[in-house]
Amino acid sequence: xxxxxxQSELNxxxxxxxxAVSTRPTHPVLANVLLTADASTGKICLTGFDxxxxxxxxxxxxxxxxxxxxxxxxxxxxxxxxxxxxxxxSLNLDENSQQVELISKSGSYQMRGMIADDFPDLxxxxxxxxxxxxxTFLSNAIKSTLFASSTDEAKQLLTGVNLTFNGQxxxxxxxxxxxxxxxxxxxxxxxxxxxxNNIESFENFSITLPSKSLREVEKFLSNFNSNEPVNLFxxxxxxxxxxxxxxxxxxTLDGSYPNYSQLIPETFSxxxxxxxxxxxxxLERIAVLADQHNNVIKMSADNDSNIVKITTEAQDIGxxxxxxxxxxxxxxFQIAFNVRYLLEGLKVIDTNSIKLSCNSPTTPAIFSPSxxxxxxxxxxxxxxxxx
Amino acid sequence: xxxxxxQSELNxxxxxxxxAVSTRPTHPVLANVLLTADASTGKICLTGFDxxxxxxxxxxxxxxxxxxxxxxxxxxxxxxxxxxxxxxxSLNLDENSQQVELISKSGSYQMRGMIADDFPDLxxxxxxxxxxxxxTFLSNAIKSTLFASSTDEAKQLLTGVNLTFNGQxxxxxxxxxxxxxxxxxxxxxxxxxxxxNNIESFENFSITLPSKSLREVEKFLSNFNSNEPVNLFxxxxxxxxxxxxxxxxxxTLDGSYPNYSQLIPETFSxxxxxxxxxxxxxLERIAVLADQHNNVIKMSADNDSNIVKITTEAQDIGxxxxxxxxxxxxxxFQIAFNVRYLLEGLKVIDTNSIKLSCNSPTTPAIFSPSxxxxxxxxxxxxxxxxx
Numbered sequence: 001x002x003x004x005x006x007q008s009e010l011n012x013x014x015x016x017x018x019x020a021v022s023t024r025p026t027h028p029v030l031a032n033v034l035l036t037a038d039a040s041t042g043k044i045c046l047t048g049f050d051x052x053x054x055x056x057x058x059x060x061x062x063x064x065x066x067x068x069x070x071x072x073x074x075x076x077x078x079x080x081x082x083x084x085x086x087x088x089x090s091l092n093l094d095e096n097s098q099q100v101e102l103i104s105k106s107g108s109y110q111m112r113g114m115i116a117d118d119f120p121d122l123x124x125x126x127x128x129x130x131x132x133x134x135x136t137f138l139s140n141a142i143k144s145t146l147f148a149s150s151t152d153e154a155k156q157l158l159t160g161v162n163l164t165f166n167g168q169x170x171x172x173x174x175x176x177x178x179x180x181x182x183x184x185x186x187x188x189x190x191x192x193x194x195x196x197n198n199i200e201s202f203e204n205f206s207i208t209l210p211s212k213s214l215r216e217v218e219k220f221l222s223n224f225n226s227n228e229p230v231n232l233f234x235x236x237x238x239x240x241x242x243x244x245x246x247x248x249x250x251x252t253l254d255g256s257y258p259n260y261s262q263l264i265p266e267t268f269s270x271x272x273x274x275x276x277x278x279x280x281x282x283l284e285r286i287a288v289l290a291d292q293h294n295n296v297i298k299m300s301a302d303n304d305s306n307i308v309k310i311t312t313e314a315q316d317i318g319x320x321x322x323x324x325x326x327x328x329x330x331x332x333f334q335i336a337f338n339v340r341y342l343l344e345g346l347k348v349i350d351t352n353s354i355k356l357s358c359n360s361p362t363t364p365a366i367f368s369p370s371x372x373x374x375x376x377x378x379x380x381x382x383x384x385x386x387x
Numbered sequence: 388x389x390x391x392x393x394q395s396e397l398n399x400x401x402x403x404x405x406x407a408v409s410t411r412p413t414h415p416v417l418a419n420v421l422l423t424a425d426a427s428t429g430k431i432c433l434t435g436f437d438x439x440x441x442x443x444x445x446x447x448x449x450x451x452x453x454x455x456x457x458x459x460x461x462x463x464x465x466x467x468x469x470x471x472x473x474x475x476x477s478l479n480l481d482e483n484s485q486q487v488e489l490i491s492k493s494g495s496y497q498m499r500g501m502i503a504d505d506f507p508d509l510x511x512x513x514x515x516x517x518x519x520x521x522x523t524f525l526s527n528a529i530k531s532t533l534f535a536s537s538t539d540e541a542k543q544l545l546t547g548v549n550l551t552f553n554g555q556x557x558x559x560x561x562x563x564x565x566x567x568x569x570x571x572x573x574x575x576x577x578x579x580x581x582x583x584n585n586i587e588s589f590e591n592f593s594i595t596l597p598s599k600s601l602r603e604v605e606k607f608l609s610n611f612n613s614n615e616p617v618n619l620f621x622x623x624x625x626x627x628x629x630x631x632x633x634x635x636x637x638x639t640l641d642g643s644y645p646n647y648s649q650l651i652p653e654t655f656s657x658x659x660x661x662x663x664x665x666x667x668x669x670l671e672r673i674a675v676l677a678d679q680h681n682n683v684i685k686m687s688a689d690n691d692s693n694i695v696k697i698t699t700e701a702q703d704i705g706x707x708x709x710x711x712x713x714x715x716x717x718x719x720f721q722i723a724f725n726v727r728y729l730l731e732g733l734k735v736i737d738t739n740s741i742k743l744s745c746n747s748p749t750t751p752a753i754f755s756p757s758x759x760x761x762x763x764x765x766x767x768x769x770x771x772x773x774x
Binding site for chain 2: 072075078079082083084099106107108109110111112281282284285286288289292310316317318319320321322323324
């Protein structure tokens with residue numbers, strides 16, 4: 001292998017594929033990135049793969065001699081990132097020693113690689129038809145729900161985000177058993193023209209993807225050109241996202257995701273409308289004290305004054321109380337929550353006004369944007385309090 | 388105690404005095420800040436003190452009733468910082484319960500305090516005369532040398548920065564036994580007029596202050612108005628810095644600081660001049676590999692080509708080599724260093740060009756600004772290498 005390429009393009013690609021390299025690899029080669037160069041196409045290809053998440057990026061280079069090698073992701077990435085970005089790079093592989101020499105304007109670096117044959121193949125499912133998605137909306141679907149998934153590995157399916165396709169749009173959902181976030185995106189398809197999207201040939205699906213991998217995908221999508229569609233291929237045990245020269249593969253979590261829609265109440269006796277930013281500010285202040293104890297805050301809505309009082313008690317430390325003017329259309333009521341759950345959910349809702357809908361202090365409460373164009377709900381289980 | 392004050396002033400003062408509050412206090416009251424209010428002067432005073440470093444700030448407030456209390460620094464600081472900054476605050480102390488109520492526009496907070504009598508007195512040595520210092524230069528003196536002090540608590544005096552006053556200027560020095568940074572500041576005095584500075588009545592001194600405390604002082608000084616002098620009082624076991632409404636006390640480290648000036652060679656056979664930024668960039672790239680092994684880099688200066696080659700070998704991983712054009716006035720030579728020591732020292736020198744002066748691969752080497760107006764030297768012990 002012998003090639004010349006630009007420092008900045010190689011650097012960007014290396015930083016991106018490194019997201020899929022495990023920090024605690026189960027096999028030495030998994031700490032490496034795979035680098036392949038093809039003289040006939042004039043392209044090089046970088047791959048990172050932790051056996052669950054795989055990221056592959058192709059870029060143009062001047063390839064004198066084809067070849068393949070794997071190199072330590074961290075070392076290779078750090079050296080390239082620190083080279084000056086006006087410096088053209090050349091890379092030469094000595095096939096006998098598996099040694100790569102990287103030459104820049106100011107110096108040269110030798111790195112010991114491992115043979116490419118040891119690197120596991122990416123499960124590239126490119127059969128069947130692709131669902132063409134809008135990358136910005138896909139990123140949004142992940143971001144708006146991912147936070148509600150469980151971090152407890154024992155909870156298996158709940159450590160992921162569920163995506164369902166019903167022939168029209170995509171619904172994204174995550175729950176850890178205490179709260180549930182659901183975003184319904186009918187506009188996630190890249191092109192409203194159903195034929196263009198191959199929607200007819202696309203079967204309905206429900207897949208659950210690990211949050212850990214999706215966190216990387218979400219960062220990754222922010223670099224996508226939003227004018228280009230992301231092609232989604234779904235197969236048993238695997239999904240593949242493809243956009244221009246970039247490929248992401250994710251192994252799905254096995255099992256059928258809980259039927260969360262049955263948890264969502266259909267009618268509500270209490271509805272209160274808050275200014276979202278004011279509610280967040282008040283909760284953040286109250287959280288300073290609530291965090292000292294058990295994170296519990298109590299909301300008392302008074303229909304005479306149209307004021308919701310938020311209070312917390314941290315025994316032996318102190319107590320706090322905040323008052324917010326609201327619009328409400330119900331009897332006075334009290335309900336208590338984990339303040340951390342509320343703050344996480346309120347922060348992903350990007351509207352000025354927010355609605356709390358609930359029935360009793362012990363049944364699920366829903367936070368949702370007042371503007372129903374945002375098809376998002378955040379269900380939180382209240383905390384039972386003794387008076 | 389009963390008072391009204393501005394959120395923003397109280398917030399700034401709380402963040403600053405909190406620097407002197409221990410994160411692992413040896414006594415519960417040391418996790419608190421002392422708040423005193425004086426109706427006759429219309430001032431409140433906040434104090435943080437970890438028994439070594441003390442910070443005290445006074446600010447104007449509308450004090451209805453004098454009093455004193457200590458409050459948990461972290462809790463009080465976080466709540467105040469999250470209150471909206473256009474909100475006036477009122478603070479009321481219930482003397483019987485030691486409970487403080489903090490009332491803002493949007494809500495109220497109760498905090499349990501501890502009685503002020505339990506808070507240790509700041510050792511305020513304001514006797515004698517003060518040396519008036521320029522705060523920017525004082526901050527610079529600390530920043531330029533502090534990094535070279537030891538982090539190993541067993542090394543006692545070497546965990547501090549030594550300040551000496553010789554009747555004219557102040558010299559700041561720090562060493563961990565492997566390297567030594569010395570900054571000589573003749574212009575650190577606030578006013579060149581010796582009489583104004585009380586220099587005549589000020590005895591020469593040599594004090595060593597803990598780096599941990601100085602790190603906080605340096606951040607603190609960046610908030611000082613550089614047009615006002617910092618008054619330095621020195622007494623046995625203690626120094627006090629006073630500027631307008633702010634007071635810092637630091638307990639000195641006992642013992643006599645090593646006579647470091649005898650370590651500095653007087654003549655040099657090899658002198659090489661580098662572009663400082665290029666040298667830093669090359670070292671940062673080489674460090675990626677050097678960090679993998681033992682941090683050792685080798686410099687080979689060639690007087691034919693006027694090139695310094697910097698190389699490193701990380702066994703089984705790889706090797707690197709960088710070349711730099713230099714100005715040199717000596718025979719060719721080789722010398723090896725710990726790359727981390729070099730980078731730390733080179734980063735505090737703020738000049739374009741830098742000089743390496745040395746004699747042999749086993750005797751102290753000096754890095755210093757080429758512009759001798761900057762009275763700074765950084766001595767580094769080379770690492771002995773086998774060829």
